[in-house]
Every structure is written in structure tokens, then in C-alpha cells.
Amino acid sequence: MTDAETIGRLLAALGAEDPQGWAESEVEENLPQLARYRLLRALSQDIEAWDTASVASLRDRSMAGEARATDPVAEAAWIARAVARETVFGVLYRLADPDSDALPTALRQQMPGWVLMETTPAGELTHRVLDALHEDLDTLDSPAEAPRSKTVAEGWIRETNLRAFCESLAAEVAYDFDDSDWLAIDTALPHTDDEQPPSAWYIYPLVGRTRLDLHVARSVGGSEVSVSVQGTVSSRSRIRVELLLDVMARYAVAPD
Known part of the structure; x- marks a missing residue:
């Protein structure tokens, strides 16, 4: 990428204060300024994510x-x-x-x-x-000091929201959840019972930029599904998954 105008436009889209200055530096000094700014911007967002x-x-x-x-x-x-x-x-x-x-x-x-x-x-x-x-x-990490539990979130959601929950959870790890994934979960779900130990629930892996294991089981006689999400994610992702679980329990989600 050697066009200063194009690089400047992309830097401006990322929110750089002096996009043309960065762009001219990339072209004239042969420095990867666009890539550098993109990485620094992402790391800065991670810092800002440390909220209350x-x-x-x-x-x-x-x-x-x-x-x-x-x-x-x-x-x-x-x-x-x-x-x-x-x-x-x-x-x-x-x-x-x-x-x-x-x-x-x-x-x-x-x-x-x-x-x-x-x-x-x-x-x-x-x-x-x-x-x-x-x-x-x-x-x-030593077990006593590891700050990240393998359990990301657990609780229950409305059964009618299960596909939307699966798709949103998959998006969190950049996994392309499609009809074949849903068919596997939908086929297995009727044979589960959330009164059984979680180890007996149906487990479906979502493997993208990291891996999450979705454990699901039906509430027999009810309209809910118990879920447990296991894996290794950042605190920011954990909070998003917890919020997703809460929304899927409280509201009926309609397909687009």
C-alpha cells in the first residue's frame, strides 16, 4: 500500500488525529504506520474497557x-x-x-x-x-492465582431464543454458526434434561479465534433451556456473554 491519499483516508476512518501526517510517513519513510495505528488503537480500546x-x-x-x-x-x-x-x-x-x-x-x-x-x-x-x-x-498460571475461571457464564434462557443465543455467542469468538450447527444442537436438545449433572448435558464446541464449549439441557415440562458456557476469554468478553445470557432470559428475541 503506497498511495498516501488512500492510507490517509483509512487512517481518518480509524479516527487518527493527523491521518495525512501518518500517511506521508508511511510512504516517505516506508514505515507500516497504518498497521501500527490500527494495533495501537485496538490496545487503547482495551485500556478504556477497564470501567467500573x-x-x-x-x-x-x-x-x-x-x-x-x-x-x-x-x-x-x-x-x-x-x-x-x-x-x-x-x-x-x-x-x-x-x-x-x-x-x-x-x-x-x-x-x-x-x-x-x-x-x-x-x-x-x-x-x-x-x-x-x-x-x-x-x-x-498456578491454580490459586489464575483469575480466569473456565466457566464464562451459566444460567437459563428461553428455548425460543436458543438459536439467537448460539449465533451471538459464536460471533463473540468469530465462529461462523450456520444451519448445520443449529441442526446438531436442535436434534440433540430433546434428549437432554437439566436435572441431570452438567456433565450429561449436550456439549457443542464453538471454535473461532478462541474456543467456547456450550453446554445445554432442556427444562423438562418447561419452556427454558439451561446453559453453561465454558472456555477462556477476556473479562470484556465474559461481561458481554453474561449480558447476552441475561437478555435471552428476560426477552423474547424475534428473527430479523
Whole structure:
């Protein structure tokens, strides 16, 4: 991409304060300024996402241990580590998936991306990509300190909302949920019973930029479906899934 006018237009669409200055730098200095701005913009959004709800969610989880609940310094230290971990997770997530910034399709198709690549000790590229590092971050956590539970959200929704819930959940991990996915869930659902242990519920994987496992079971004699969402996601995604679950329980969703 060498056209300063085109680059400037794309930077302006991303909200850059001096799009033409960035664009001229890319062309004249051969620097990937559009890609740099796109990544920095996404990371800045992650910082801004640390609102009251996000911090409260972490604090609620920190109260699970008596020592943290009774020792303000220990609790503060736990929350600080949790925030640091969520931040690292977010950076690795952005590096692995440039399109996680959810730009409109027409704009995204014009944007450069990036990869994190290995080098030799001499600094030469091996052309081996360090991909999806965020998925392995949990393996380095000690069980006592891991801030992210495998349970993302659980509860119940109206059975008539189940497909809409599945499609919205799939969109959260960029999984293309289609008729064949729905057929599998719809066929299995009548044979489930939410009075059975969750391990006996029907499980359907949604594998996109990360993996979520959807556990579902019908309320026999009722019009509800019990759901449990398991996986590894950021705090921001967890809050969105919890909100989605609440909406699907409270309201009847009509197809477009």
C-alpha cells in the first residue's frame, strides 16, 4: 500500500488525529504506520474497557478467598495481578487476530494486519509464526492465582431464543454458526434434561479465534433451556456473554 491519499483516508476512518501526517510517513519513510495505528488503537480500546463493571467483576472473583477478603493489601495485590494478566491476555489476543477490532467488513478488507514471527539468535526471520499465544497463557498460571475461571457464564434462557443465543455467542469468538450447527444442537436438545449433572448435558464446541464449549439441557415440562458456557476469554468478553445470557432470559428475541 503506497498511495498516501488512500492510507490517509483509512487512517481518518480509524479516527487518527493527523491521518495525512501518518500517511506521508508511511510512504516517505516506508514505515507500516497504518498497521501500527490500527494495533495501537485496538490496545487503547482495551485500556478504556477497564470501567467500573470490569473492575467490579475482578473484585468479586477476588473475594473467593478468605485471606483476600480480610486483608485489603492482599486483595489489592490479587486484583493488580489479575489486571496485569488480563492486559497481557488482551495484547496477545490482538497480536493473534488483527480483525478482533471488529471493524466494518468493507473497511477491514482494506486494512493491513500483522504476525509475530520468530527470529534466529542472529535476528534473522525463521518465518515461523508465534500464533494464538493467548490460548496457552493459562498453562503458566498456578491454580490459586489464575483469575480466569473456565466457566464464562451459566444460567437459563428461553428455548425460543436458543438459536439467537448460539449465533451471538459464536460471533463473540468469530465462529461462523450456520444451519448445520443449529441442526446438531436442535436434534440433540430433546434428549437432554437439566436435572441431570452438567456433565450429561449436550456439549457443542464453538471454535473461532478462541474456543467456547456450550453446554445445554432442556427444562423438562418447561419452556427454558439451561446453559453453561465454558472456555477462556477476556473479562470484556465474559461481561458481554453474561449480558447476552441475561437478555435471552428476560426477552423474547424475534428473527430479523
